[in-house]
Amino acid sequence: MVPLGREFFDRPVVDVARDLIGVTLLVDGVGGPLVEVEAYDRADPASHSFRGPTPRNAAMFGPPGHAYVYRIYGMHWCLNFVCQPGSAVLIRALEPLHGTPLMAARRGSVGPRQLCAGPGRLCQALGVDLTQNGLPLDQAPFALLPAGESGDIATGPRIGITKGVETPWRFARPGSPFLSKPLR
């Protein structure tokens, strides 16, 4: 198994995204196995990095294996894992397994499948905001635990974008009840 340090992330972003399915993400001990992610890279019109570095996307051009957090629609946070320069993996959904009472307290009264199904919901459940932007993923508050077994992985078009809509860079555990949207 490839260790989840810098060398894991210093690879083509699509390879990293695939390999992240099943990896357990914890933020201060709260989290679970990733079931849905998306890849974005420098040559991709849907990516924040497409038009080059700016203050907001600076972390995307920093070292691999760090967090890139940004605010979307003026109200939600989205968490990414930075790979090679200008590329990152958007963390879209995970299976709530560790610290679920704290997740529920943060998310309000929603069912277990709604705790971390979507990038904004996941950040709310795990307490992610701008204070984690740029932090290394191999140190507290983050922890990444290698996947146990590599099950099936489905691919499809990414969600919520208006450019690059055909690019099939969404990766998910097929049939998982914890996805933001179903994917075969």
Place this chain on the structure above:
DNA sequence: AGGATGATTGCCT
């Protein structure tokens, strides 16, 4: 300096 937009979510019909 001004305005359109967004890697979303939840509430309404």
Place this chain on the structure above:
DNA sequence: GGCAATCATCCTC
């Protein structure tokens, strides 16, 4: 299924 919320960012003038 449709649409409002809500505001920092970034493009255009």
